[in-house]
Amino acid sequence: MTSEPSTGTFLQGLERGLAVIRAFSAEAPSQTLSEVARSVGITPATARRILLTLEELGYVRSDGRRFSLTPRVLALGWAHLSSLDFGELAGPFMEDLSAKTRESCSIATLDLPDIVYVARVPTSRIMTVALGVGARLPAYPTSMGRVLLSGLPDDELTAYLDALEAEPLTARTLTSAPDLRATIEKARADGYALVDQELELGLRSIAAPIHNSRGRIIAALNVSAHASRSTPASLRTEVLPYLVQAATQITTALTHRGAF
The missing domain is CATH 3.30.450.40 (GAF domain)
Structure with missing residues (x-):
């Protein structure tokens, strides 16, 4: 689950983006949008925006249904x-x-x-x-x-x-x-x-x-x-x-x- 912002300088979008990256693991190397949303504790709509942004930046790839990290995250x-x-x-x-x-x-x-x-x-x-x-x-x-x-x-x-x-x-x-x-x-x-x-x-x-x-x-x-x-x-x-x-x-x- 993502945490609540503690100060006015807290960027919740960045926190959620990092949480999405951390949601992938050796046990769950590829996940659906719904699985990511459930794992991170965010709505599917928010998960979709984050995943598509990460895909555009080259950190995530998709086969149309399931998402996985790319080597760029290294x-x-x-x-x-x-x-x-x-x-x-x-x-x-x-x-x-x-x-x-x-x-x-x-x-x-x-x-x-x-x-x-x-x-x-x-x-x-x-x-x-x-x-x-x-x-x-x-x-x-x-x-x-x-x-x-x-x-x-x-x-x-x-x-x-x-x-x-x-x-x-x-x-x-x-x-x-x-x-x-x-x-x-x-x-x-x-x-x-x-x-x-x-x-x-x-x-x-x-x-x-x-x-x-x-x-x-x-x-x-x-x-x-x-x-x-x-x-x-x-x-x-x-x-x-x-x-x-x-x-x-x-x-x-x-x-x-x-x-x-």
């Missing part, structure tokens, strides 16, 4: 993380990961159709493109992108693949929707993704998910290495255990910090 959480200095929170674990693997590592979140870098610990320069916090790359040819895409509901993944116009960035880049779906579903099953020179020749990368307290993938952590120093097999056997450990540590730190 941007609200990342705005909060920025105020907490996400680099400071994840930094010690990333520094340790980089020291153990002697390679660069990064964290990114999803802002379809791209990933956005939110933290990075570089070593040697292994990419021709300069990357830093705020940098964007297409999701489909990156290990972090595939991990993040693996966390999408099936209908949202289908919508993304249907709209995607993938370009062959190298001769190795997967561009067909069936091939990309298969590798994303493999990442979902395996709990990690490995990309071998699909974004840039000479670059290999492996990524693992970072979860919130409900088990939803909210970010991805990767290790990048030059092909001359690594093989896909060595990334799996020598890097992946440290990567998963660091991702788990960051997940725990976020949960304890109350960020998500």
Whole structure:
């Protein structure tokens, strides 16, 4: 139920909009207008106006009857993380990961159709493109992108693949929707993704998910290495255990910090 305004500066419409967003959960990821109204404690007419506004802004999608959140709502959480200095929170674990693997590592979140870098610990320069916090790359040819895409509901993944116009960035880049779906579903099953020179020749990368307290993938952590120093097999056997450990540590730190 929504609360009553306590001061003349209280914006009840904003409160109700946020309450509608919070009404969606792992137990109720999609709801009808009536279900949302009942959950929040508002009239169906008010729920309809809020949901249509959120849909217009890109935070909600609808199949004509049921509504669900889109990945854009994650941007609200990342705005909060920025105020907490996400680099400071994840930094010690990333520094340790980089020291153990002697390679660069990064964290990114999803802002379809791209990933956005939110933290990075570089070593040697292994990419021709300069990357830093705020940098964007297409999701489909990156290990972090595939991990993040693996966390999408099936209908949202289908919508993304249907709209995607993938370009062959190298001769190795997967561009067909069936091939990309298969590798994303493999990442979902395996709990990690490995990309071998699909974004840039000479670059290999492996990524693992970072979860919130409900088990939803909210970010991805990767290790990048030059092909001359690594093989896909060595990334799996020598890097992946440290990567998963660091991702788990960051997940725990976020949960304890109350960020998500």
